[in-house]
Amino acid sequence: MTSETPIRVVVVDDHPMMREGMRALVASLPDIEIVGEAGDGEAARREAQLAHPDVIVMDLHMPGVNGVEATRSILRAAPATRILVLTMFEDDESVFAAMRAGACGYLVKGAQQDEIVRAIRSVAAGHAIFGPTVARRIIGFFAGGDRSTSASAPFPELTGREREVLDLIAGGHSNAVIGRRLVISPKTVSNHISAIFAKLQVADRAEAIVRARQAGLGRRP
Template identity: 40%
Template sequence: MPVTKPKFTRETRQKIKILLADDHRAFREGLSRILGEEEGLEIVAVAGDGEEAVRLASELQPDVAILDVAMPGLSGIEAIKHVKAKSPETAIIVLSAYDYESYVLPSMEAGASAYLLKTVGVSEIARAVRAVHDGQTVLGPTASRRLLSRIAGAGGRVLPDGASQHLHQREMEVLRLGAAGLSNREIAVKLVIGERTVQTHFRNILRKLGVSSRTEAVLRGLRAGWITLDDLP
């Protein structure tokens, strides 16, 4: 599909640039049109399969890529890995019709920052775009439970039992709420603290765990057993 590169005016530079990839033409064109009407968002390209998504991500370096997990040819999970390799700053949202455990965990491990079902509304997708662009991890309630169930069933720990001692109680609370899919603002309201304080807690969590993203921190917390189904709202 030919791609017309947008003219980058002062207005467009302030918008979040989005790449959308889905193998169902009607769905991707409809979502592209509606999502592009959201304030502060701009669809810079659409792709019909994983290989095209990787090529466009490499060429355009979008802020956010929205990918289907089940696409012909290069799978969505493999596409996530390639997109992150060619455009490391691109935050990835998986938008799928499926909430299978075999999709959720591999997607997050591959580098996705969010996993949403296609049943969510456009406004929720727009919120997720803004959230991952700000460095947050977003999991819908069903995806959160699938992820926890998969990790619990796999067993084992990737961190020593005493690793959690490096995190303060408040940091553990922030990490658990982040795993449940709450935004910085929602965490701040729930814990009655400032939003900037939440951001500081997340920076400290990443540093202490030796990871570079909230997604990695959440996955480590899940695998280490610090986060359970009981932590979900």
């Protein structure tokens, strides 16, 4: 990509007004062009294959395939594509789910227009970019250490994500709620639960809840 070549952007959001707003935002910018748009994660994957964008501006919570699953799938097929998340959600679970999937930028909707434009240019240039509140969450997380992988964490045979799922199961949450909390698909939740049952050698959800609560999981509000 040279200075004369515009940054090719695909916008993914299930709200048409947001997509229209992005088109209007970059319409007068000579160095950025919208080459595609999508309203869900499945359409995003198709647009990524057709348009070969430099940057995808990705919402997270969408019907069908969500933004985290779409990010993971797109980057498997096209690892050079840069994903900039632009979403309403700034909770730890959404932020770190997107980062684990491979997003290199994360802004919260409501960011100033010039901030969004700078973020697109930055991720296209290979940099990571995060909004101020998201950056504070990341700094706080690493300053406190990743407890999910500590040697003293319960059930060391589980991955960090499996432990998160088990914690939510122990808290009495349904698969649908777990999927929304962790920004993953219902099928992915079911796959994690199957892996948990196998690793813990439990027969069903009730037995898993007993084991988890005995280990101190499921007690957070």
